[in-house]
Amino acid sequence: MNQPRRIxxxxxQTLTGALSGRVSNSASGQSLQGAIVRVVGTELRADTARDGxxxxxxxxxxxxxxxxxxxxxxxxxxxxxxxxxRPASLNFLLGSDAVQLEAVKVEADVxxxxxxxxxxxxxxxxxxxxxxxxxxxxxxxxxxxxxQRIPGISANSDGGTEVPRYVNIRGFDGSxxxxxxxxxxxxxxxxxxxxxxxxxxRAFALAHELDHPVYDCLYxxxxxxxxxxxxxxxxxxxxxLRGSAWEELAxxxxxx
Numbered sequence: 001m002n003q004p005r006r007i008x009x010x011x012x013q014t015l016t017g018a019l020s021g022r023v024s025n026s027a028s029g030q031s032l033q034g035a036i037v038r039v040v041g042t043e044l045r046a047d048t049a050r051d052g053x054x055x056x057x058x059x060x061x062x063x064x065x066x067x068x069x070x071x072x073x074x075x076x077x078x079x080x081x082x083x084x085x086r087p088a089s090l091n092f093l094l095g096s097d098a099v100q101l102e103a104v105k106v107e108a109d110v111x112x113x114x115x116x117x118x119x120x121x122x123x124x125x126x127x128x129x130x131x132x133x134x135x136x137x138x139x140x141x142x143x144x145x146x147x148q149r150i151p152g153i154s155a156n157s158d159g160g161t162e163v164p165r166y167v168n169i170r171g172f173d174g175s176x177x178x179x180x181x182x183x184x185x186x187x188x189x190x191x192x193x194x195x196x197x198x199x200x201x202r203a204f205a206l207a208h209e210l211d212h213p214v215y216d217c218l219y220x221x222x223x224x225x226x227x228x229x230x231x232x233x234x235x236x237x238x239x240x241l242r243g244s245a246w247e248e249l250a251x252x253x254x255x256x
Contacts, residue, residue: 019087064080147167
């Protein structure tokens, strides 16, 4: 009695195929993350990954129109034939006549902000993304001041200066924040306030002056603010500091 139903299920599974491809910018060739790919007339859709790729599984066999949309660029459609049991490939190059007519600088600003908006709208969690181009136009030389331009973030000082050093995200205390720079968690001054954002700008300045990675200079900046001494085994950093105004901030690690 159950055998016909099992055969029917197996037959239905063989009537589907797969569709994959990549979405890129027609002007620069750059992969577009956050583009929305959907099969017109169905509920099938996918969001492109960081490399612009997408993958749609269990697409019923037949001919379809596939539509790709990306904020700031023109929506594009293409036809594809899905054959049961076989993978199909379809790549898209998106462009915009309005962007191409503008100056190069305007094009970069528009596309940068478009990338940020598209990453926000396909994010699985609540996220605010600000493009590098927009930050480049800010005159603030303090990270906390720059961050307070993002919705839901407020900046606070430590009471001894008007320069903000800490931020609150959506009303939560700054000590609950976890901040990363290029995937590495930023250190704390140990004051219970979480990461010292105001000192991050100082770390970038030290990194420029010493021609040294900014992550190591974060500890150096904290030592400067707390009037402390950092202990390090980084001989390259110690060499950079030798003879400089910050030489007294660091001491070499001595093995027992």
